[in-house]
Amino acid sequence: MVDAVVTVFLEKLLGALSEESRVFSEFRDKFETLQSELQLMQSFLKDAERLKRKNEIVRRVMANLRELIYEAEDILADCQLQSRDDGLFSSGWFMCTNPFKLPFQYQTGKSLGEINRKIATIKQDILSYLGVPLLNQLEPINAQNDLMPRWSSPVYDHTQVVGLEGDASKLKEWLFEADKGILAIGVVGMGGLGKTTIAQKVFNDRKIEEHFDRRIWVSVSQNFSEEQIMRSMLRNLGDASVGDDKGELLKKINEYLLGKRFLIVMDDVWSLDVTWWLRIYEALPKGNGSSIIITTRIEKVAQKMGVKEARLHWPKCLSKDDSWLLFQKIAFAADGGECKHPELENVGKEIVEKCKGLPLAIKAVGGIMLCKPSRYHEWRRIADHFRDELAENDNSVMASLQLSYDELPSYLKSCFLCLSLYPEDCVITKDQLVHWWLGEGFIPLRNRRSAIAAGEDCFSGLTNRCLLEVVDKTYHGTISTCKIHDMVRDVVIKMAEDDAFFSTEGKNCRHLGIASSMAQKANHKLRALLSTTKTGEVNKIASNTAKKFCESRSLRAMDLSRSIFDTPLSGLLHQIGVLQHLTYLSVSNTHPLVQLPPSLDKLSNLQVLDVSYCQNLKILPPCIMTFKKLRVLDASHCGSLKYLPKGLGRLSNLEVLVGFKPAKSSQLEGCRIGELRNLIRLRMLGIRLSCCDEIGDTEVNVLVNLQELQHLSISCFDSHGNNDLTSKLDKLFPPQQLHELSLEFYPGKISPSWLNPISLPILRYLSLSSGNLARMNEKFWGNDNTVWKIEGLLFESLSDFEEEWERLQQVMPALRVVNVSWCPELVSFPIENVGFRGGVWKEEVHKS
Structure with missing residues (x-):
């Protein structure tokens, strides 16, 4: 992903060079030389990316280039930190004689010069290898062409199913015939065939819902434990099951299902050792027409789990007509799901034929074509590349996914590789991804465009390419959580490990999930440390592990959400101030957290701060109101939080503010609601009100002029039908361009x-x-x-x-x-x- 690393760095460098700073003026010539060299190299980096998979020499050269870019990015970040103190060194003689500045100047200049020399050598090596002898034959690429996907919002229905209706009907017939004992049904076939899709279609069918009293879906996959399976079953039944041992868990499952007709889906089972299942099965109540569906790639697994030959179902590949229909629904979604370009039909059908009827492959290439211009030569190029990939790997699904990655815009490659951190079948929130991408600078920002809107466009860029699967949507259809297919995960992990983006062993990589082993020395390359726990689970982190979090000085993103610590988190993170490059910090739903660490005041680069679901958090430190770069402040579901500190109106870049609790007139240190009128870039606002004193008579017009505001939520929990508050709310006019409104616990x-x-x-x-x-x-x-x-x-x-x-x-x-x-x-x-x-x-x- 060297082209992605270069693109991200150039985006940051472009912004830095536009700043008026004495620090940058010292090194401007070296940074500009670096910029021009990299812009020229962008024109052939994508070809080199493909070559490196086949050639070890190119692979090593590209790896060296990647490390140099990361080094240059760290230098750039250090220069930006130094520029904060620029006013203290306004005169040239003081700048030169200051003993604290001289080592930085000398070392930075020396390092940049060395980086430029090495990059010039690498450029010539790659040019020679690619057969491009003359430098003037290349022109810098137009970065504008690579900024945003052709379709930046979801344009097709992710839930649509083509060609699998017969499979689903067959399974439903079997389920309705179930009588004594427990009917076991097996859905068996190769990866990408649609086994899970068929099971989901049956599981969510209205008649199936009405027929069964209880329905349980468990994603098993390759890495699981018996206890995890039991807890997942209980979560389906509405029980958190905290603190129980396996015997108690089995007893609870039996009690919930006793006398009920239930359906259990065990999705994606791999292990031939099914002793875990036999123990669970033994505890299940029998009779009442209950059933189990098992999806697996291995027939013997289904047989060992009790599926009779007569109830084994082998889905077939899609027919030629169904394959073309599914492809059209995705590739031509913007045209209503039908090919209206006769010149593209033949090449489109040629592409579909290479997918061999596998739905996952068809979706992947359909997603590629959706985001490409409807021009014959572009489609011909993709068809030829797909043919080349199949020559290297005869697996249509893996070839299509590799092609999807190769055809991603550079900035989306970085976003895509982030998915490598998450474990199998992990449900991922869109907000965590967008905040992470924003924190690491993966999202291209131009012309003061909303950072959150740009991040959501990146998210849609991956969903439209079928690289993300939708899990949950809001009531109005916005995707809120997603997951990745296990075959997509295989591809993304391979790419991430090849590029030292992520390692399953957690060594020598720049991104790490907290669910991974933390028993290691400090990783000074680490850029992101994130909680990647599955739904309903928490990280239990020991003190000696947590103390290592502040040792990786290059961290840009740290998400500790859904974690339990054995001592107060504020003490464990007392050195967090040394992480001065940190731009994204989440301590959402951590325990115990009563206050944030004092050294937080040094994190002036923060763009995202998430303290949501911290029920014991009583106050936020005033230093937060000095974080001028802050774009997202989430203090929602913090029941003990009395108010936000005074000075909120100075955060002019704030786009998302949720959990805003305004101060009463007697709370002099708190922020009054009137300060909101200065936050003219707000796109999302969530306000928590309990009494009329929180809205002054002159503050009722505070929202009217927030012209960027699209989403407004007002909660009056604990207002106890306050009539005075109702009259104030009646005057609190939202702006006319509001797109979404939520009123909770309205007192009137x-x-x-x-x-x-x-x-x-x-x-x-x-x-x-x-x-x-x-x-x-x-x-x-x-x-x-x-x-x-x-x-x-x-x-x-x-x-x-x-x-x-x-x-x-x-x-x-x-x-x-x-x-x-x-x-x-x-x-x-x-x-x-x-x-x-x-x-x-x-x-x-x-x-x-």
């Missing part, structure tokens, strides 16, 4: 007057949950000329809400998705079309 009986289609003309998503709301304000219904443009609606736990559903539908003609639960007084809601899921009534409305 009637909705705010500003909640109407005239005041919020482009609102697309509305969520109302809990609280006292009974009726909508008359303005809510608009007039003959105005109706809502709302597409997604969520009503939850509104026990007094008694409006008519038909009237709501009339004023929301664009409504596509509805999620309604625990609203017993909602008049004329079509309950006959609703499925009962886990004690909650829900309806999904889909309109063309």
Whole structure:
């Protein structure tokens, strides 16, 4: 990924050279020489990337170049740290005579000169090897062409299934025939064939949901323990099962399932040693038509787990027609899922034929073509490259995934390699990925573009290429969590280890998951240290391990979320101030955390700070309000947090602020809500209110001029139906361009007057949950000329809400998705079309 490393470095260098700094002026000529050399080399680095997989000499040369770029990036970061003190050394004579500056000047100049000499030699070596004898035959590439994917938002439905309907129907027939004992069904086939997709389609089928009292999905994969399997089963049943031994876990599973008809899916089982399963199976209640589905690549595994020959299902590869249909749905998603370019049909079918009917391969190449221009010569180039990959590796899936990686824009290669840290079947949050990418500078930022929006575009760039699988979406369809297919993981780990991005052994790499072994010496190359635990699990970290976290001085990203420490975290991280390159810090859901370490005040480069779900955290240090680069501050779900410190309005780059608890007039050290009016770059805001004193009479207009604000959440938990707060909220007008609004625990009986289609003309998503709301304000219904443009609606736990559903539908003609639960007084809601899921009534409305 040398081309990716170079692209990221040049992006940072471009920003640094635009700064007016005496420190940079000392080395400007050397940095500019480095910049021009690397820009020229970009034009052939991608070819060299492919060659290095086949040639050891090119491989070594590229590895040396990568290390030099990382060294140059560290020097650049040190210069930026030095430039903070530029004002103290404003005169030339003081700059030259200061004993603290002289060693830095000398060493930096010497190092940059040496790097430039080595890079010039490497350039000539690569040029000679590639058969490019003259330097002037190459031109610097246009970086603008590589900045953003062609489609930067999701453009197709990730849940669509083609050609597997017959497989799913066959399995459902078997399930409905189950009677005595426990029916075992095996789905067997090679990787990428769609086994998991078939099982998911059956598992989520409405009739299957109604037929079974309990459904359990367990991702087994290659690395698992018997205890992990049991805990995963219990989490499916709503039990955290903390502190139980295996015997107690089995007893609990039996109690939850006793007398119930249940369906268990054991997905992706590899081990021929099934003693773990025999123990679990023995504890399961028998009868009632309960069933088990096992997906595996190995027939003998299914047989050992009790599947009879008559209940083994071998999915076939997709037919020629189904393969072309699936490819069209992805590659031409922007055209409605149909090829409208006759000149591309033949080459498209040639590409699909090479996929040999394997859905994962078809999705991968379809994702590539979706992000390419609809030009014949570009498609011909991809077809030829695919042919070459198949000549090296006859596995269509692996060849298509390798091609997907090769065709990624440089910056997306870095983002993609981040996936190598996560264990098998780990559910990954989009926010963690975006914050990490932002912290390491992987996201290209130009023209003061929103960093979070650019990060979300990168995320969509990977989902559109089918390199990420969707796990969960919000009620309005935004992807919130994802995972990667095990074959995609195989590819990304190989690429990451080849480029010293990540190592499964945790040695000599720049990125490490905390779930990996930490029993090692300090790694001074480390750039990122992240929690990568699976859903429902926590890291239990010993003190001697935690103390090593601050020894890697090059760290850019440190995420300790979902971790338990045996002593207070603030003490373990008392030296965190030495990590002055740190840009992303998350201590979300860590325990015990009562306060942040004092040396935090030295982390002036922080762009993301996440303290969410720290229930014992009572105060944030005032130094946070001096972090001018901060873009994300997440203090949500911090129940003990009294307020945020005064000075929040100075954080002019802030784009995301959630968990904002404004100070009362008597809390002089706290931040008043009025400071929000200065945060003109805010895109997402979450406010927590409990009394009217938190909003002054002159502060009710604080949100109106936040023109970038798209997502607003207001929670009035613990307000106890405060009428004075209701009157203040009625005047707290949001900006007109608001895209999404969430009101939780609203204290009033009637909705705010500003909640109407005239005041919020482009609102697309509305969520109302809990609280006292009974009726909508008359303005809510608009007039003959105005109706809502709302597409997604969520009503939850509104026990007094008694409006008519038909009237709501009339004023929301664009409504596509509805999620309604625990609203017993909602008049004329079509309950006959609703499925009962886990004690909650829900309806999904889909309109063309």
